[in-house]
Structures are given as structure tokens and as C-alpha cells.
Amino acid sequence: MIGSAVIAGAGIAGLSLAHELVRHGWEVTLVERAPGLRQEGYMMDFFGPGYVAAERMGLLGRLRELSYDVDALTYVDERGRTRASVGYARLTRALGGRLLSIMRPDLERALREAIGDAAEFRYGDTVKESAERGDGVRVVFADGSGQDADLLVGADGIHSRIRHHLWGAEEQFLRYLGLHTAAYTFGDPEVHAALAGRFVMTDTVGRTLGLYGLRDDRVAVFAAHTSDDPALPADRRAALLDRYAGLGRVVSRALDHCPPGEEVYYDQVAQVEVPDWQRGKVVLLGDACQAVSLLAGQGASLAVAGACVLAEHLVAAPSVPAALPRYQDQWRPVVVAAQQVGRRGAEWFLPLSEASRRQRRLMLHLMALPGVSRLLTRTLAGRTPPPR
Numbered sequence: 001m002i003g004s005a006v007i008a009g010a011g012i013a014g015l016s017l018a019h020e021l022v023r024h025g026w027e028v029t030l031v032e033r034a035p036g037l038r039q040e041g042y043m044m045d046f047f048g049p050g051y052v053a054a055e056r057m058g059l060l061g062r063l064r065e066l067s068y069d070v071d072a073l074t075y076v077d078e079r080g081r082t083r084a085s086v087g088y089a090r091l092t093r094a095l096g097g098r099l100l101s102i103m104r105p106d107l108e109r110a111l112r113e114a115i116g117d118a119a120e121f122r123y124g125d126t127v128k129e130s131a132e133r134g135d136g137v138r139v140v141f142a143d144g145s146g147q148d149a150d151l152l153v154g155a156d157g158i159h160s161r162i163r164h165h166l167w168g169a170e171e172q173f174l175r176y177l178g179l180h181t182a183a184y185t186f187g188d189p190e191v192h193a194a195l196a197g198r199f200v201m202t203d204t205v206g207r208t209l210g211l212y213g214l215r216d217d218r219v220a221v222f223a224a225h226t227s228d229d230p231a232l233p234a235d236r237r238a239a240l241l242d243r244y245a246g247l248g249r250v251v252s253r254a255l256d257h258c259p260p261g262e263e264v265y266y267d268q269v270a271q272v273e274v275p276d277w278q279r280g281k282v283v284l285l286g287d288a289c290q291a292v293s294l295l296a297g298q299g300a301s302l303a304v305a306g307a308c309v310l311a312e313h314l315v316a317a318p319s320v321p322a323a324l325p326r327y328q329d330q331w332r333p334v335v336v337a338a339q340q341v342g343r344r345g346a347e348w349f350l351p352l353s354e355a356s357r358r359q360r361r362l363m364l365h366l367m368a369l370p371g372v373s374r375l376l377t378r379t380l381a382g383r384t385p386p387p388r
Contacts, residue, residue, distance in 0.1 A: 001317055002026060004149045006139045008127045009156035011038075012104070013286025013303040015111035017153060019057060020311035022118040029120040029147060033156075036123050037112060040265040041104030042183040042222045043068070043199070043212055045091075049334070050301025051098045053308045059110055066106040070212070071196070075203035075364070078248040083203040084364040103214070107300060127152070127162060130282060137281045151320050152282045155307075158272055160288035166279045176230040177293055177346065179269035182223045182240055186257035189217040191250060202247050203361070205351050209244050209251050221254050224294070224350055230268045236261035269293050271339050277332070278324040285310060290335040295349050296342030306331050 002025045007014045010032035018028045046054075046063070054060055074085040092099045126142045130152050140146045154162025164170055192213045201210040207225035214220050225243050233239035237258050244255060258264065272291040277284045286303040293299070310327045317323035351357040 001315060001319065001323070003151065003314070003320065004028070004136075005151040005153055005314075006031060006127070006137075006147060006149045007153040007155055007285075008162050009154070009160075009286070009288070010034075010108075010112075010121065010123070011155065011157060011286065011303070012108055012111065012300050013288075013307050014153070014155035015108060015115065016053075016057075016304045016307035017155065017285060017311055018119045019111055019115050020308055021314065022115065024311070024315045026314075027149075028118075029122060029149070031122045031125050031127055031141065033126050034123065037105065037108055039105050040183065040263075042265070043101055043103055043220055044107070044300050045297060046100040046102050046107065046301055047095050047098055048298050048301040049305035050298070050303065051100070053305040057114070057304075057308070059114060062110045062113065063100055063102060063107065066110060067100040067102040068212075068214070069197065070101045071198055073199045073201065075201050075361070076248070077203055078246070080248055080250060084361040086364050086367050090367060103220070104300065129165070130162075132280050150281065151314070153285050153310075154282065154288045155285040156288055158267070158270060158287040158291045160284065162282065163274070163284055163288050166282055167274065167284075173272050173274050174230075175271045175273055177269045177271065177295060177343070178226055178228070179224050179295075179350065180227045180232070181267060181269050181294060182236065183221060183265040184259055184263065185214065185218050185220045186254070186259070187216075187218050188253065188257060191219050191253055192217045194250060195219070200250075202251065203357065204247060205354060205357055207243060207247075208350055209247060209254070211250065211254060219254065219257075221258075224269065226350070226352065227268075230270070232266060232268065236264045236266040239266075240264070269295065271342065273339070277328045281320050283310070283324050283327070290331075292335065292338045293342050295346050296338045297345075298338055302335065302338060306335070 004027040005021060007018055007030045010030040014030055018030055021028050070088045072085050072087050075083050077083055127139055128142050129140045131138050136148050136150045137152045138146060138148055139152055154160050156162055195211055195213045199210060199212045202208050210222040212220050237260060240258055241255055271293050272289060274289045277289045309331045313323040313327045347356045348360055351360055
């Protein structure tokens with residue numbers, strides 16, 4: 001089938017779907033609330049089904065150009081002493097060499113470049129409302145203009161407006177996992193040099209802050225901490241300065257560079273569980289229906305792969321109504337499995353007790369043994385098959 005689609009959300013999932021649909025002759029319009037490609041985000045380990053999908057999409061060459069060489073993941077105490085470390089070469093071998101470390105904005109950039117002018121982009125805009133009309137759907141944008149399409153896709157993230165309008169309030173679909181997360185970047189040649197090609201994480205209980213060097217002497221900060229309240233703070237910067245104080249000199253220096261709150265990525269850590277991803281000729285994609293959380297470590301990978309699955313069914317099916325149930329039937333079990341992996345690995349990611357912290361150290365030391373790294377990596381990664 002060849003048709004037309006309006007995709008709400010030009011993030012990883014929306015861009016991946018657009019890339020695949022335009023390759024098969026579809027007319028695609030992407031609607032994105034942000035004024036352009038987003039710059040905020042953190043470093044990701046890109047592996048699993050998304051890696052396989054990106055290879056099939058012809059994107060791996062560009063992704064390798066934008067990726068970073070990481071020597072090791074190192075956990076340090078408040079004095080900067082190494083408490084545990086694992087070489088990335090070992091992790092890469094455990095995943096059969098199919099692992100990239102890439103910033104989230106750079107993955108979106110590669111997808112946007114690959115699409116070029118083959119799709120229409122409406123940045124700084126949103127979908128105001130939609131209504132089924134005949135064989136398709138009528139979409140009205142925030143400026144009052146409208147467009148008819150065969151399909152409307154809600155790929156607008158964990159706090160999806162499309163899902164809110166057609167499925168209901170987000171509280172019924174979000175599973176809060178008891179954490180907040182934040183990310184920002186800053187320039188500091190001295191801190192950049194001290195990192196020496198490593199991911200450096202604090203080996204701490206209930207909170208962790210990580211640092212890694214980017215290009216041009218810039219440093220990226222990733223933070224996560226426990227919180228009983230899912231509500232986000234009014235002042236993001238103040239919240240970070242308060243929550244991560246006392247973690248050592250390098251962390252203190254990173255906090256000194258924390259930008260104003262509006263420039264900090266900050267959100268709750270949650271999963272999205274939606275029983276039915278389809279409403280007529282409207283379907284959900286990516287974090288809008290399948291957020292696995294950073295605990296699972298495969299959100300971007302599953303966003304790319306899930307978009308490819310949806311595209312495959314849309315192209316192969318005789319109609320949109322025929323394609324959407326097949327997409328959900330194939331992809332939902334993969335998402336559920338990844339979400340379970342994320343929940344099981346929560347205390348590995350962020351220990352909540354001294355006992356859990358010691359257990360993580362032991363597991364990282366064991367990864368130096370032959371065969372153990374492959375077993376532990378597969379356990380943490382879960383078993384998520386690539387799209388067919």
C-alpha cells in the first residue's frame with residue numbers, strides 16, 4: 001500500500017517511521033512542537049534490534065561517524081578513586097561488535113539528514129485535533145490549517161498529546177519508577193581531560209551522576225536520583241545543585257557549570273503501558289506507547305526498530321486498518337519484555353542500599369572473567385529480537 005501520513009513528533013521514532021515510509025512512496029508530514037532539531041539529551045548505548053534496523057536502513061555509516069569511542073565505564077567514589085570498571089571493548093564483544101555510543105541529538109540528526117526533502121516538516125507546530133473522515137483522517141494544526149491523510153501517528157513522546165486527546169489522561173498509562181533524571185552539557189577542558197575517554201559514574205546509593213567527554217572539550221552530564229514524588233521541580237537547576245552536592249570535586253565542578261533550568265533536560269523516569277495502540281486510523285509509536293525507561297537501556301533502539309515494524313506492515317497491508325493490529329501483535333511482546341528487563345535491573349542501575357552497591361561492584365569485577373561478560377550483558381540487555 002502507498003498512502004499518506006501525518007506524524008506528530010519528529011524525535012527518533014517519528015523520524016525513523018518517516019524515513020521508511022518515504023522510501024516506499026508515501027507522502028509524509030512531520031509535526032514537531034520544538035522549533036527545530038532538539039539539542040538536549042544524553043549519551044546512549046545503541047544496540048539490539050535498533051542497531052539491526054539502522055543497518056538495514058543504510059544509516060550505520062553515518063551513525064559510526066557521529067558515535068564516540070569509549071574506553072571504559074568507571075565507577076568512582078567521592079574522592080575520585082575507582083571502585084569498579086569494565087572495558088567497553090569487552091561489552092562490545094559480548095554484543096557481537098554491534099554497539100555504538102552516540103548522543104541522542106546526533107541520532108536524530110542522522111535520521112533527519114537521511115530524510116532530506118522527501119518529507120514535509122512543520123517545526124514549532126502541533127496537532128490541535130483530528131477526526132476520521134471517509135477512508136482517512138482530517139488533521140487540524142495549531143495555526144488552524146488542516147490536512148487529510150490516511151493515517152495519524154502519535155510519536156510525540158512519553159507525555160504524548162495525541163494519546164491524551166484520544167486515549168485519555170496520561171496518569172492511567174504511566175508507571176512511575178521512582179526516579180528523576182536530568183542531563184546537560186558544558187565546556188571545561190580540564191574536566192574533559194580528566195575523563196580520558198571514559199564514562200565516569202559516581203558509585204553512590206540513591207543518586208548517581210555521570211560524566212563523559214564530547215567533541216570540542218565539551219562534557220555531558222547525566223544524573224538520576226530517587227524521588228517519591230513524580231512531580232518535577234519548579235527550579236531544575238536548584239534541584240540538581242541540592243540533590244547532588246557532596247559527591248566530590250569533579251561533580252562539584254560540573255554542578256558549577258549547570259545552566260539555567262530551562263536549558264536542562266529533566267523528567268521523571270517512567271514506563272508507558274497502553275493496552276491498545278490504535279484508535280481507528282490513529283496509532284501510537286515510540287515512547288507514546290512503549291517507553292521502557294532508561295533503566296532498560298534500549299529506548300532509542302526500540303524506537304527505531306518499532307518504527308520499522310510499523311512501516312513494514314503499512315507497506316505490505318492492503319489498508320491502514322489491516323496493518324495496525326499486525327504491528328501491535330508483533331511488536332508489543334518485545335516491548336513488554338524490555339520493560340520487564342528495565343524493572344528487574346533497577347537496583348543494578350541505581351543501588352538503593354549498600355548491599356546492592358556491593359553486589360554491582362562484584363558483578364562488574366566478574367565481567368573480567370571469560371564468558372561471564374557475555375552472560376551478564378545478555379541478562380541486562382534482555383532478549384529483544386530484531387524486526388522481521
